[in-house]
Amino acid sequence: MHQTFDAALGINLLHANQQGAEHNRAHFDQWGIICLNVMSSPGAGKTVLLERTLAALTNEFKIAVIEGDMTTELDANRLRQYNVPVIAINTGRSCHLDSKMVAGGIHCLAHEYNPSDFDLLLVENVGNLVCPAEFEVGEHAKVALLSVTEGEDKPLKYPVMFQEADCLLITKTDLAPYLEIDISQIEANVRQMNPHVTIIQVSAKTNDGLENWFNWLRNAVQSNTAKSVMSLT
Numbered sequence: 001m002h003q004t005f006d007a008a009l010g011i012n013l014l015h016a017n018q019q020g021a022e023h024n025r026a027h028f029d030q031w032g033i034i035c036l037n038v039m040s041s042p043g044a045g046k047t048v049l050l051e052r053t054l055a056a057l058t059n060e061f062k063i064a065v066i067e068g069d070m071t072t073e074l075d076a077n078r079l080r081q082y083n084v085p086v087i088a089i090n091t092g093r094s095c096h097l098d099s100k101m102v103a104g105g106i107h108c109l110a111h112e113y114n115p116s117d118f119d120l121l122l123v124e125n126v127g128n129l130v131c132p133a134e135f136e137v138g139e140h141a142k143v144a145l146l147s148v149t150e151g152e153d154k155p156l157k158y159p160v161m162f163q164e165a166d167c168l169l170i171t172k173t174d175l176a177p178y179l180e181i182d183i184s185q186i187e188a189n190v191r192q193m194n195p196h197v198t199i200i201q202v203s204a205k206t207n208d209g210l211e212n213w214f215n216w217l218r219n220a221v222q223s224n225t226a227k228s229v230m231s232l233t
Ligand SMILES: Nc1nc2c(ncn2[C@@H]2O[C@H](COP(=O)(O)OP(=O)(O)O)[C@@H](O)[C@H]2O)c(=O)[nH]1
Pocket: 040, 041, 042, 043, 044, 045, 046, 047, 048, 049, 127, 171, 172, 173, 174, 175, 202, 203, 204, 205, 206
């Protein structure tokens, strides 16, 4: 658990977090990097999705990763095999990344590399369907994953994540035939929370739908006007 309002100090933690998010966002825009905050409950398939993404797109874009986990560098080490910078952030007892932690990560990246060389920063948040959606880290877009094994009702029970998402990936669609799950009902529940969100069905096992996700990413990177203006000058 964590508090969003610390009554004793009278500090609105979300407000302080927002200031940090603006700091990070200014860096991203100065460097011409698009930052995506990738969120889901534990085990929905974030790391596997990032593995597929790095395998497919590192020849098109220069990508860096911030990997948030309460403990361990297990996920970070999986992604390091794709020869991209992976900055691991252990959050300890905290169940989400906040903007200060991500600031530490991007300052680290800027210390070791020329950050303007990068096109895309993928942030894998701590597995949690609740508060990562509340704590902006300066991202340009939020990507939420919901796996078919989690049930149709989750968009209704955890509304903030689904209201805030810019892109919603329904993952593990290869498992749907083995479950009593109606993917169209998942989509309807997501739409009830967020009528205009982009919904993409994917399976990282069969690769179904991954090309649609890559195209969404390509579009996000190409819409980065800061980069195109920089490359003209
Ligand atoms: N069948 C199937 N399993 C998947 C898929 N994506 C991920 N998994 C499995 O789900 C588990 C959790 O995946 P992981 O990427 O570590 O989830 P994370 O906790 O959200 O990062 C692993 O055992 C993966 O192999 C998928 O598309 N299909």
